[in-house]
Amino acid sequence: MLANPALQAFSMFLVGTALTLGDVHSHVWARACWCLTDVLFLMAFVQWLRWPGSYGRKLESIWYLRWGGRVSLRKAAEIVYSEARAQESVWAHAAERMSLDKSPDGILCYIAEVIKQDTTIYGKRPPSTHVEKLDPLQLKYGTVTNGAREVRMRDNAKTVFTDLQVDAKELRRALHEVRESLRTTMPI
Incomplete structure (x- = not known):
């Protein structure tokens, strides 16, 4: 401090x-x-x-982190990935190497999967417009797709949740974990 x-x-x-x-x-x-x-x-x-990204994106990220109630899961994944790249964290390298889809959307999906493991996620189940808290047990068996914009459940009903959101408090916790995580430049 x-x-x-x-x-x-x-x-x-x-x-x-x-x-x-x-x-x-x-x-x-x-x-x-x-x-x-x-x-x-x-x-x-x-x-x-020196914060990564353009100045407009920096101000937007600061707005979300300080005064936002909830942040879209895609924006949260972008912020965490940017911080992981800036900190040379293993999170960024794992996302680049271990994601099945090596495109930017695939990398964001990988980061979002890591975020959703221990974070409360909110979303809408179309055609409903009601934002609801997703059941953590049910979410465990879902897959983040479409650049962290939706979660597809692995069930016969083909359930999809869109407009995914996380609390800004949870995003700050994830950023803290990234800053404290192992760096790729550290000798082991």
């Missing part, structure tokens, strides 16, 4: 403000704190620019 430059910049901002408001005898220290705050904010901004 203390490695985050934004948090360091905020703490230096508070120290600089306290020194200025406390009328400390040395205004040099107060100015040094203000300068360090500026440098740390600049470092935090540069790190944010």
Whole structure:
């Protein structure tokens, strides 16, 4: 947590403000704190620019992660895969090598399969427009298809769920797992 430059910049901002408001005898220290705050904010901004994807997609991803209630399963898979590529996580390499379909939609389906293993999924069963919580036991026997846009159940009724969604809280948990997972650059 203390490695985050934004948090360091905020703490230096508070120290600089306290020194200025406390009328400390040395205004040099107060100015040094203000300068360090500026440098740390600049470092935090540069790190944010290194987030993979275009700036519009970054803002959209941040919106989903911070203020969204639910995120589409496809968008969640895109965010997790992008983070896995940026972190050089084994998740990204496994998705690229182990997915049956090596296309971008196939890779997203693989990531979505990993996400759905221990996540609550919501969806619609056409022609219904009602969003319902999918039964985890039933979902266990379903397959994510069509670029993480639908789940097809392996039953005789050919049940399909569309408009799949996950909670943003669950997405944040998956991102935390990706950040903490084994990296491909680590020696074993």
